[in-house]
Amino acid sequence: MPSLVILDASHNEISAFFGFQPPKNLKEVNFSNNRMSKMKNLSAFSSLSNLQLDHNSFSEISGLEQCGLLYQLSLAHNRISRISGLDNLPLSHLCLRGNRLEKIEGLENLRSLQSLDLSLNRIRSLAGLQNLSLLGSLNLEKNLISEIQECKHIHDLCLLRDMNLLQNPVQEQKDYRLSVIFLLQHLTTLDQQEVTAEEKVSSVNKYDPPMDVVAATNHMTHLVYQLMQPQVLYDSTFPSADCPYPMLVLTGPQGCGKRELAHRLCQDLHEYFGYGICHTTRGPYFGEENGIDYHFVSEEDFENMVLMGKFIQTMQYGGHRFGLTRDAVEEVAKEGLACCLHMELEGVLSLKNSYFEPRYILIIPTSVEKYISNLNDRDLYTQAQIDRAVSRIQLYANTCRQRPGFFDNVIPSDDWKESYPALKKVVTGYLFAEERDDQTSSTFSGLKHLSLSAGQTGTSLDPSDPAYRNYLAKIQAELSLQKNPNELASIRRREQLVREAVLGKSPGVFSQPAKRPNISVQPSAPLQSLITSGQSHPDSPPQAEEIPPQTADPRIPVSQKSSGVEEHRACSAVTAATSARGIVKALDIAAMGSALDTLKEKLENSKSPGAADAEREQKPETGQEQRAPVTSPSSRRRPGSETKPILPPIPTGRKTPARPRSCPSRPSSTTAEEAEAEAEEVEVEVEVEVAEEEEEVEKDDEADVEEESAREET
Numbered sequence: 041m042p043s044l045v046i047l048d049a050s051h052n053e054i055s056a057f058f059g060f061q062p063p064k065n066l067k068e069v070n071f072s073n074n075r076m077s078k079m080k081n082l083s084a085f086s087s088l089s090n091l092q093l094d095h096n097s098f099s100e101i102s103g104l105e106q107c108g109l110l111y112q113l114s115l116a117h118n119r120i121s122r123i124s125g126l127d128n129l130p131l132s133h134l135c136l137r138g139n140r141l142e143k144i145e146g147l148e149n150l151r152s153l154q155s156l157d158l159s160l161n162r163i164r165s166l167a168g169l170q171n172l173s174l175l176g177s178l179n180l181e182k183n184l185i186s187e188i189q190e191c192k193h194i195h196d197l198c199l200l201r202d203m204n205l206l207q208n209p210v211q212e213q214k215d216y217r218l219s220v221i222f223l224l225q226h227l228t229t230l231d232q233q234e235v236t237a238e239e240k241v242s243s244v245n246k247y248d249p250p251m252d253v254v255a256a257t258n259h260m261t262h263l264v265y266q267l268m269q270p271q272v273l274y275d276s277t278f279p280s281a282d283c284p285y286p287m288l289v290l291t292g293p294q295g296c297g298k299r300e301l302a303h304r305l306c307q308d309l310h311e312y313f314g315y316g317i318c319h320t321t322r323g324p325y326f327g328e329e330n331g332i333d334y335h336f337v338s339e340e341d342f343e344n345m346v347l348m349g350k351f352i353q354t355m356q357y358g359g360h361r362f363g364l365t366r367d368a369v370e371e372v373a374k375e376g377l378a379c380c381l382h383m384e385l386e387g388v389l390s391l392k393n394s395y396f397e398p399r400y401i402l403i404i405p406t407s408v409e410k411y412i413s414n415l416n417d418r419d420l421y422t423q424a425q426i427d428r429a430v431s432r433i434q435l436y437a438n439t440c441r442q443r444p445g446f447f448d449n450v451i452p453s454d455d456w457k458e459s460y461p462a463l464k465k466v467v468t469g470y471l472f473a474e475e476r477d478d479q480t481s482s483t484f485s486g487l488k489h490l491s492l493s494a495g496q497t498g499t500s501l502d503p504s505d506p507a508y509r510n511y512l513a514k515i516q517a518e519l520s521l522q523k524n525p526n527e528l529a530s531i532r533r534r535e536q537l538v539r540e541a542v543l544g545k546s547p548g549v550f551s552q553p554a555k556r557p558n559i560s561v562q563p564s565a566p567l568q569s570l571i572t573s574g575q576s577h578p579d580s581p582p583q584a585e586e587i588p589p590q591t592a593d594p595r596i597p598v599s600q601k602s603s604g605v606e607e608h609r610a611c612s613a614v615t616a617a618t619s620a621r622g623i624v625k626a627l628d629i630a631a632m633g634s635a636l637d638t639l640k641e642k643l644e645n646s647k648s649p650g651a652a653d654a655e656r657e658q659k660p661e662t663g664q665e666q667r668a669p670v671t672s673p674s675s676r677r678r679p680g681s682e683t684k685p686i687l688p689p690i691p692t693g694r695k696t697p698a699r700p701r702s703c704p705s706r707p708s709s710t711t712a713e714e715a716e717a718e719a720e721e722v723e724v725e726v727e728v729e730v731a732e733e734e735e736e737v738e739k740d741d742e743a744d745v746e747e748e749s750a751r752e753e754t
């Protein structure tokens with residue numbers, strides 16, 4: 041049969057393996073479920089591409105070496121105990137399910153293999169799969185794999201999407217699924233179940249959390265432990281919304297000189313800075329002193345301190361733990377000094393979650409060779425430690441590049457002594473000392489004052505405390521846009537326009553829609569009653585005696601006159617009130633035709649002696665109304681804004697970069713301060729003018745009414 045292409049001889053009792061002359065074009069052969077036990081050389085079957093030999097009694101794979109086109113081979117449920125004879129075959133699908141395999145071998149050169157079924161064997165390790173770079177599907181169900189770490193052997197198989205480890209002992213391992221998903225991040229199906237995006241994210245957050253997640257967890261841990269302790273009021277550093285306690289943090293890779301720089305800075309600027317002493321579990325280097333460089337503590341003590349809520353942040357570096365305690369900061373703050381610290385990036389990230397708002401300065405080496413040489417000179421580090429430190433330069437550089445503003449300043453440094461002047465300049469700039477040498481002492485006293493005031497505001501979570509109000513004012517100011525003098529002038533102009541429109545001096549936009557009824561509408565009786573009484577029910581025009589005295593001015597609805605407070609509010613809200621009046625006035629009496637008589641009558645009735653008395657009683661209120669704008673809540677002055685926040689010498693510039701109000705102690709803020717003062721002046725000016733103009737409006741209104749009444753009387 042030279043033309044035979046597909047041969048299916050399954051489910052027979054054939055024992056002879058290929059006991060026939062090879063058809064030239066034979067491609068697919070199925071001898072499954074027969075009684076074959078020994079394979080023979082198939083080099084004559086050169087076209088063979090698919091061979092199914094399941095459920096036979098083969099114990100060894102052989103004779104396939106010359107099958108250069110064989111891409112699919114299935115030998116499931118045989119007695120094979122060792123994989124062999126498959127080298128260099130172009131197999132893409134191989135099934136050895138249900139054999140006696142104990143390890144994966146002989147597959148190293150199957151570079152084209154895409155699908156491998158080794159289920160139902162006795163395999164314990166995944167070693168031997170690492171070269172199968174095209175492998176996309178791997179079935180290892182019902183084997184003896186017990187360690188999650190075995191997945192490391194297939195970690196680099198980027199095309200592996202589907203893996204089945206069902207009924208392996210490894211399934212009982214804690215967090216098995218998340219761990220496997222973490223190790224094999226390309227998987228889309230694990231154990232016949234789809235891998236979700238949530239699972240992938242959770243696995244990464246669990247086993248290789250991003251630095252921010254680590255920092256947040258670190259912060260959360262310490263905060264929780266701290267809250268579990270009896271609460272202590274930290275006089276000097278209790279967070280004050282207006283003036284956070286000033287801190288300076290030098291960061292950079294290990295051994296970049298930040299520690300020396302910090303010490304030197306605290307020495308030179310000892311009037312301003314104190315060195316914050318961290319705790320560590322590492323032993324002291326030669327020359328280091330307990331309580332000067334670090335507080336050296338045992339692992340156990342450190343852990344106890346964590347549980348006691350002592351730390352603000354901690355981090356693990358080089359197998360040792362480092363941490364900054366609240367007390368360490370407090371020690372410095374008590375002296376009236378700003379705390380100067382050095383720490384790694386992880387510490388910075390954690391600290392950034394706290395209520396402290398330090399300045400962060402990155403000290404970064406520019407020459408790797410010099411950096412390595414500096415580290416070697418210290419004679420403290422192993423090569424692995426040096427390599428790690430060097431690798432972290434990139435981490436800092438990336439952070440700096442990817443997160444603009446993360447560091448307040450970056451100082452390139454290959455030698456700390458050389459970079460010290462630059463650092464000092466930057467820091468003195470923060471202190472405002474360089475530009476205002478003459479005010480140095482006052483800055484310092486400001487710092488002392490800061491500590492004190494922070495202490496005073498230690499209980500400032502009480503709303504009755506002025507600092508609390510300052511906090512609100514600060515938030516409010518930040519939320520509302522700051523207006524420059526030009527904007528304020530523009531607002532004034534627009535207000536003026538509105539006022540003129542209301543007074544009928546100019547046909548402002550606000551009066552137009554309200555004037556339309558003037559022309560075309562003859563008000564009905566219900567409308568008259570609405571105008572005169574302020575009541576809304578159209579069918580029941582009120583009797584004259586029903587009209588309360590304060591509705592003598594028919595243009596102002598009762599609702600606006602019902603109480604002094606409301607009146608006050610109505611007059612305060614300049615634009616709203618005047619425009620409302622504008623609308624009422626625009627429905628002018630002249631346009632009401634016959635309705636005028638009724639109105640007149642009611643007006644007269646309302647001027648009864650009782651009503652007049654009542655009106656007189658209203659006079660003080662009117663006065664109040666006139667004065668109202670000055671103290672009006674609608675004024676643009678913020679509550680509590682007359683109390684200037686006390687400013688720290690190292691202000692919170694980074695978090696509130698462009699707002700002169702919140703960082704006036706920055707060098708560049710001299711002009712900002714002036715601008716602020718100027719803006720405030722203009723603000724007050726505008727308010728006073730608004731008040732005066734309002735007064736005028738009121739007088740004009742009153743004069744109008746009187747004139748009208750007089751006209752009517754005549």
Ligand SMILES: Nc1ncnc2c1ncn2[C@@H]1O[C@H](COP(=O)(O)OP(=O)(O)OP(=O)(O)O)[C@@H](O)[C@H]1O
Nearest residue numbers: 294295296299318355357362363364382383384387
């Ligand atoms: N509380 C902390 N949080 C985060 N990092 C810290 C903390 N305390 C110290 N570190 C940092 O941990 C790293 C290891 O500290 P270690 O004192 O062992 O470094 P070092 O070899 O003396 O080098 P360096 O001169 O940079 O301090 C340093 O980069 C140090 O700045």
